[in-house]
Amino acid sequence: MHVTTVDHYLPEPGTFMHWTVPTEPTGVASPIPPSFNQLVHLSGAESGSIWLAAAFDVPGALDRARLAAAYRALIARHGTLRSSFTATPSGPRRVLHPTPPHLEPQPDQPHTCATTLRETLRRHSDIACAPFAERSYLLAAIDRPHTATIVCAFDHAHVDAYSIAIVIEDLRQLYLGVTPELLSPTGSFVDFCATPVEFGPDDPRLAGWRAFFGDQGVTPPTFPLDLGLAPGQRAPQAVELRHLLSAEDTDSYESFCRTQQAGLFAGTLAALAHSVDAIGGGDRLRLLFPLHTRREPQWHHAVGWFTANAPVTVTVTPELADTIHAAQSAVRAAIDLGTVPLAETLHALGGLRPHHADIFMASYVDYRRLPGAAHHRAINATHISNTGSADDVQLWLSRSDNGLALRARSPSTPTAHEVVGALLDQVQRTLRTAHLARVGG
Template sequence: MRVTTIDHYLPEPGTFVWWAPESAATESVPSPVAPSFNQRVHLASAERGSTWLAGSFEVEGAIDHAALELAYRGLIDRHGSLRSSFVSTVRGPSRRRYPTPRLRRQDGVRADTATQLRDLLRQAFTERCRPFGFPAYLLGAIDRPERSTIICGFDHAHVDSYSIAIVIEDMRRLYQGFRSETLPKTGDFVDFCAEQAAVAPTLDDQRLHEWHRFFGTRASPPTFPLDLGLAPGTKAPQASDLRQVLDAAAVERFETLCRGQGSGVFAGCLAAMAESVRSLGGGDRTRVLFPMHTRHHDAWRHAVGWFTSDAPIEVDTDADPATAIRRTGRGVRAGIELGTLPLEHVVAALGGLDLVRDDIFMMSYIDYRRLPGATHHHAVRAQHISNVSAADDAQFWLSRTADGLALRSRYPDTAEAHSVIAGFLDEFQHTLLRFGAASHGVTGAARRGLTLLA
């Protein structure tokens, strides 16, 4: 899976075609299930810009329009989140449910250059993948005689990054003619939202106390420790950086070190991030949030929806990479335990958060090798594509594939931010390589323990 952004996406020219539901809005019914915490935050900030995620993969030959229409209809029928929408009311956003609609193919638009096609796609997804109204997604394809691309985008309210991999795998199989009932059974994200709404912690829950300690007396989320030259309350257009930070062999060496310390690759990356911040003058301790999936039951493992929460960690640096990684691994495990408490309960207990910026400093990690359809990602050239909008802080997404470890970065498009982030990313990559080289010093006993820790 290649993780990219729309400004870096340059598909081969072709004809863009797409499908739209027929008269579905007249058949909707209100749902008693309120938006999830993530959805409420997203809907409240809808006017700040379009936040959509898209997935694409390639198929041989020209698009079989009838087969693709049937596949898209099967996708909608399979995932309840795609049969729901939000409407704005005087009491706030409310959810509506829809039957599986009939689809109608729209007239194709020919693009003769990659840039022209990219701009066409960006405009189409931004116009149609909106948080309010139905549908909040765009189902399409880039038609070419020899090799075509199936591409679909969704407002973030209905999908997360994991969902994009599920959509690609479902569509790959449905387009090939597999029947929906032969795909893995899956639950409905709206049912998950109802379950989460019923969870209520007690005030003496120790996890609340640990969250309170992390946020501090002002209840402030973390910000990137290095000065990006952007005053609080101001934003800039978003800049993006995409790079492979470790190739397959290097990430294997790095994992050897991490496993030898009872930690995983993500903990090692967090330790390297904190060391990079320290070396650039950002201090010996780095506070950061990391997303974690909430697909802990079989019903949700193949479901499309926004199944994520956040977990906190404070990463301390150490001159010895092994010690830093071992300590960070413990911190990740403790953070995951805190993340099992829905963030909305944490925020409510704190009386709200003091948001210095709209964006929150975070680092995400996904091992795409473990997600549905991973064995086909390379062959079909699967891609996860995010929109670009505005930014006032730095955020990072690590993705591991068979090719190695890649990093997508999002930050303000200002001269100072470019300089600071470029320096940080170079230092981060250098630190990962330096840490990985230390794997040669792992003891024989630790190496024998790798199998048990994997």
């Protein structure tokens, strides 16, 4: 899986086409409230659409009727795609919709320039994926005589990174003619949101959260170095993509981590902590990381925002190996803390008191373990995020058959460009040094 942002995505020119779902006044109010993530997301709806897109290639010119049928089956299969949100005086409410009877094809838009094609995709995604739209997604494709690209975008309220892999695999099979009944069984994210979670003020996991935040209110972690912004200021986001390690070198570094009874994510957090320290950010790395909540079999192939957050602190020691070992213990403890419902946890700790709109975080996804991974390279599977503004650093680490890659998001200021560039350079040096030590090179 290639992970990128729309401003870095340059599809081969072709004919852009898309479908719309007819508006039907048949939505039914649902008693199931939005999830915590959805509520936070919808509260920022005025700042614009935050969408994620899936793209992959199919051979030959597009079979439009077949793709329309595949899209319709995808909507029928995943409950969150048959739901939307409406604003009310008491907050966002969920609305459920029937499976659409048909999709309406829109006029073709031929493109001979990759940049203008990309901007067409961006514009249509921004419009279609509005958070309070009745159907917050774009169903599209880029048609060419030799290879077509299926591309669809979804408001973040309905998908996470894991979902992008599920969407690609479902559409790949449906387009090839596999009937929906033969796909892996799946539940609905709407039902997941109705699942009660046991939690109370005496829950022992609260102690771990309190140790991270204190009990005078929750101030999310921020990047420890100046990014060139005044308090309350945001800037257009800058994105930097780095291929940190080849597949072979990633395997080698993972083996090094295993000698410290640690996994690759902990090992990469340790390298990040050493790198932050090396550029003057201090020897304690505090951040949040998302983890998926698809713990039960019925959610393994479900599209939705199945994500919780976990707090982790990595303390730098003189030797990277020792930091890796300690980081694994910290990650293991953080995963346990991430199983508590965040809304209730924040309330118990005194409420949320953020300094920034964004949160300093690092995400890790091993795409080799997700549905359809065996086909990702052959079909040019791509995860595309949109762009916006930023006031902190956020990192997305992705493991694939191509190795270890990083997408960094930060404010586009001269100070941030210099600091984040130095950080990523240092991360690469740290990982490379550890790999060379491992192989004796």
